[in-house]
Amino acid sequence: MSSRPRVVIIGGGFGGLYAAQSLRGAPLEVTLVDRRNFHLFQPLLYQVATGGLSPGDVSSPLRYVLRRQKNARVLLAEAVDFDVAARKVLLRDGEALEYDFLVVATGAQTNYFSNQEWQERAPGLKSVEDATEIRRRILTAFETAERHPEGSDRDAWLTFVVIGGGPTGVELAGSIAELARDTLPRDFRHIDTRRARIVLVEGRDRLLPAFSEKLSRAARQSLMELGVEVRTDTMVKAIEAGRVRLEGPDGQEELAARTVLWGAGVRASPLGETLAERTGAETDRGGRLMVEPDLSLKGHPEIMVIGDLACFTHQTGSPLPGVAPVAIQQGKHVSRVVRARMQGKQSGPAFRYSDRGNLATIGRSRAVAEIGPVKMSGLPAWLLWVVVHIYWLIEFENRLLVLIQWAWSYFTWNRSARLITGADGRGGPADHTESGGTESSREGSREEKKEEEAA
């Protein structure tokens, strides 16, 4: 081994991957550790969940992305603990990785707050497996409705409740509506999929609270045009088998719904908690670690935390949002800090987030966008969304294909990746909120989800 400083980066999401790339050409040994062998392009995951794209279309092998970066290697492994005094990362398989600089970017996972039991009944959308599970549930619901006699149970199978009015919830609700209205109608003989009911529930008084009020209204309008029922100021009180209880401005309401999806919140990955214990770092309510202006931990200038795992408050007084642009910019900032420290400086330059605006898509030709003072909605915003994502995807090279796939879906209204896969996908419809699949396979997937983001 050489004596060049070793940088260990944990997590191959936007933060970790851009951190690794920003160190290209530096006289360092960079090791990127992830439990998965691919980077997931999360902004398009909802397309996988609704059958528009395949998992392979929104993933790039980490080794492939970094193949030309000579000072970087990829390690498929799970970090489980830290020895911060000895500067070591401990891996699940018993090995230890020494570091001179450590970058932790293990992101966030779906948060059910104090209702962990909802996890099984209302899956979140963070991993490829989450997406194919949601896809399975949505498609199985239509299949089951097709086989049910007309009546309330058929209606419950045709009712989809999406909890959370942030970008994930809005995108999911819009896509399900398009699937039901445009893609599926001709496929079924007994049900009219256009009559499917899609309900989007948000606890606050408007959708997309990170956007301006005007755009929140535009988003709501677009969703309503697609036939989505939007309930703001509404809290979820209970999720039971085939039923959701809501409490809104007009009192309590019970919806008979067989498919419930969760986009209401995230919390920091469990590895963040371990890191906080080992370093004494403070965390916020969501489990994110408070970082110094240069993204390092207090008392540990050699450890940086970035992306959804970091709580950065030095710019505006409130934490930066957990979105891809923040993670990317923080990832790129890592190289500045490392270079400064290698030049003997006590601390790195302060991170500054440059907010280039907000974008959310609602469906085909429908989106909302906010770039500084400019606000747009409808087709112009959607075209902007497409251009931005094209530009972004091209950084991952051969992802151009995804665009061709998109263009294709756009002109044909088809969604070609409508596969029901996994153990539960066999043997016909089942009540997926209660039974479905063997006990053993469900145990497996439950465990998976729990450990999801502890890369």
Next chain:
Amino acid sequence: MSSRPRVVIIGGGFGGLYAAQSLRGAPLEVTLVDRRNFHLFQPLLYQVATGGLSPGDVSSPLRYVLRRQKNARVLLAEAVDFDVAARKVLLRDGEALEYDFLVVATGAQTNYFSNQEWQERAPGLKSVEDATEIRRRILTAFETAERHPEGSDRDAWLTFVVIGGGPTGVELAGSIAELARDTLPRDFRHIDTRRARIVLVEGRDRLLPAFSEKLSRAARQSLMELGVEVRTDTMVKAIEAGRVRLEGPDGQEELAARTVLWGAGVRASPLGETLAERTGAETDRGGRLMVEPDLSLKGHPEIMVIGDLACFTHQTGSPLPGVAPVAIQQGKHVSRVVRARMQGKQSGPAFRYSDRGNLATIGRSRAVAEIGPVKMSGLPAWLLWVVVHIYWLIEFENRLLVLIQWAWSYFTWNRSARLITGADGRGGPADHTESGGTESSREGSREEKKEEEAA
């Protein structure tokens, strides 16, 4: 319900799907029953297993394919038994489907002969789940080798044994060789993936026994140019954890190999056995049902068996091979028989297979083809293979995308669908022949495979 004759078709593979389509416009009620919601384009499944295509690229939703055929409906359900006296198909969920004509096309599943315990150690390639499992094993093997110190165990992780020299085995071995030689080399830092050893084992004296000897030699030559070691006249004696024992012309040999894949044989789906019991139909050694010249069962002119489940010997004295063109032509023949019977005829016209030739691909620009007296190999055969598959895929409409994906891979040498997914894909490399994954999730997947083809 109308009083039009009811045709129930079990299985949405090539046979069942073409049978349903051939009945388009006829005054009938057609019900296509399958456990899965999609048709699988099996000839390209090896591309999924080696990361070239995503599962969604080689699947079409059955409902989508049949959406414009007004007399057909699709039922996502599992057939488990028959009451042939009452003309009913019994479904797993307790329902029964009445029929006037029954078409059984549930195909074949991987056959381990008397070595059922090899199933876990050497997966076959019949379903989407098989393909992603093989993909997981191949990619994990390279990942694990990368982390192993130089030595015999690393070499075992870089050794791939493919059992069976038919089209599946030849395509798999060729693709793994291309993956190792052309796609992966730059991705790894510690191993030279080009040194991976790929061994193709065939019990008979040549590869592709369905082809002429000249083309067998050409296929062997192409594989050797790709670096594949071909062992003919060689039997597998044992598959153990990390070891395969072979017996060939030069005596016994033991290979240290962590990845073993099975392409050596298939047998009829278990539902065929049930049908034989209920109807008294004879079966051949592979469990296929002997059919009459019009594809019906003896004594049951209302029941037809087609595709890989049927043993048809009336044309040449020996059974037709279990390939897609036979299944397709038999599927199309179903409508002729049904129409003849509806006109009051005792039996339908005899089926005649029109052999349009044999085609097998070995790798990029390498294939062998045989069309009547014309024999080709190399680039011309490969171009023919591409043209035939383009033509074929276009029948499934928007599958044109697959071609774009292909063209892309062709020019970039990349394989973009290199995801390690599933329970075992987390937490880094593992010995996938013995441990790997939680016990519960392995139980689940084992059960899945067993029931695979009982559509």
